[in-house]
Amino acid sequence: MLSKRIIPCLDVREGKTTKGIKFKNNVDIGDPVEMARYYYESGADEIVFYDITASSEKRNIMIDVVRRVAETIFIPFSVGGGIRNHEDMRNVLLAGAEKVSVNSAAVNNPDIISKGAEAFGKQCIVLGMDVKYVGKSENIPSGYEIVINGGRTPMGIDALNWAIEAEKLGAGEICLNSIDADGTCEGYELMLTSLISENVTIPVIASGGAGKPEHLFDVLTKGKADAALIASMVHYGTYTVSEIKSYLDKKGVKVRNSW
C-alpha cells in the first residue's frame, strides 16, 4: 500500500531560501542545497522548490541550485515558479529535477501541460493550482475559483473543472493550494481537497494551512490527499519531518518510516 507523502516546500530567491531553517543547534541556514540535505536525512519523501526570483536574468541561478540538489539528495524533487514554456521545463528536468510544476502559465496557456507531458512524460508535469472560495455561482459551480499571479488575479475559472481538464491534458499530479488557508497555520482546506481528490484519478498534494501534525492527519484522511506540503512548521524547527511521521504512524496513517 502506498505511503502518504510528507513534502517540505522551500521558497528560493536568487539562489537562497527566503526563510532559513533552524537546526537543533539554532543555526540559521539559507542554502537550499543544505536544507534539502537536512530534509532528505530527516525523512522527507519529496521536496518542492519554488523559485520566486523576480528578475528573469537571474533565473539561471536556480538551474545551478537544481543541479547541486540533484547531486546531494536521492529522492524526487520538483521545481516550480517562473516556468513559462517547454524550454524552461527542459532546463529544470535536465538539471536533475524529477518533476516540474506549472501554475499561472498553464492557466494562460493549457497547451503547456499537453506539450510537456508529450515531451517529458506525464509523471513529470505537476499542475499547481491556487484556489479561493468565492461561493457557488453559475460560472463557478463548485464555489472554488482559480486565482493566479500568487493569488492576486481571479480568473473566473472553476477549480474543479480546471483540475479535471488538466488531468485530461496530461498533468501527472496536482499540487492544490488554498489561498484562504495559506499562511494561517490553522489547517488545510479539507472540503476543497477532498472535492478535487475524489474527482481526479491522479494524486493530489494538499498545500496551505499546515501548523501542526493534526492538520496533516486531517487532510490525509478526511481530505483524501495523497501527500501534504509543509513549510513553516518545519522551517522554524517547531516540528521535524520525523516527528510528524511518527505522529501519523501512531494514528494509523501509512507513512514511510525507514530511511
Next chain:
Amino acid sequence: MIAIIDYDAGNLTSVARAINHLGFKCLITNDTKEIKNANRIIFPGVGAAGSAMESIKRLDLDKAIKDALLSGKPILGICLGTQIIMDYSEENDTKCIGIIGGKVLSFRFDNKRENISWLKIPHMGWNSVMLQIKHFVLSGLKDNDEFYFVHGYYPAPEDNSHIIGTTVHGISFASIIGYNNIIATQFHPEKSGKPGLSILKNFCVWEPC
C-alpha cells in the same frame, strides 16, 4: 565500466548521478559497441512503451541487450526498462524485447465501486516490497524499507520463479523480476534514498553465478 543505455526515454542523468555518488564509473550510451565492451549494463527509462520500442529497434539495442544477457554480464532494468524486457505491453499495444516471458498490464480500478481506499493511477509514491526470493542485489534491505514508484503499468511474468519481489497497489504485482544475470525493478532505486542506493551499490559489485 557500467553502460547506462540511452534509448531517448527520459532523463537518465539521475541514474548516472547516483552511480557516480557511489564511487563507480558509468557512461550513458546508445552505441552497441560500447554496450558490448561494458562489464555491467543498466537499462532505465521513463515514458511510453511504444516510442521506446521504436527507438530500441532503430538503434539495434534489442539485440545488444539479448547479447548482454547471453554473455552473463549483470543487467539492471529500471521502471520502463523493466517493462520493455517482457514479451508484450498493453501500453500502445507494443511487442517488446521478450527476455522475460509475460505481459505488461495496465492498472484498472473502479474507485466508485471498490469500497476500499481511493486508488490513484499512476501508482506514484513510496511503497514497500515483499521479497519472494533471496538475492545478492537485495542484501541488507530491511522489511520496512520503501521505494519510489511512478507508473501506470506493471509487469506480469508468466513464470513465478521470475518474480523476486511483490508490491501491493490495489492488487499485488511483481515489482522486482529477473533470473540468472538480470534483475529489474519497477521502482526507481536512484530516487529511493538509502535503500535504493544500497541496491545500486550491490548491483555494481554483483557477480552472478
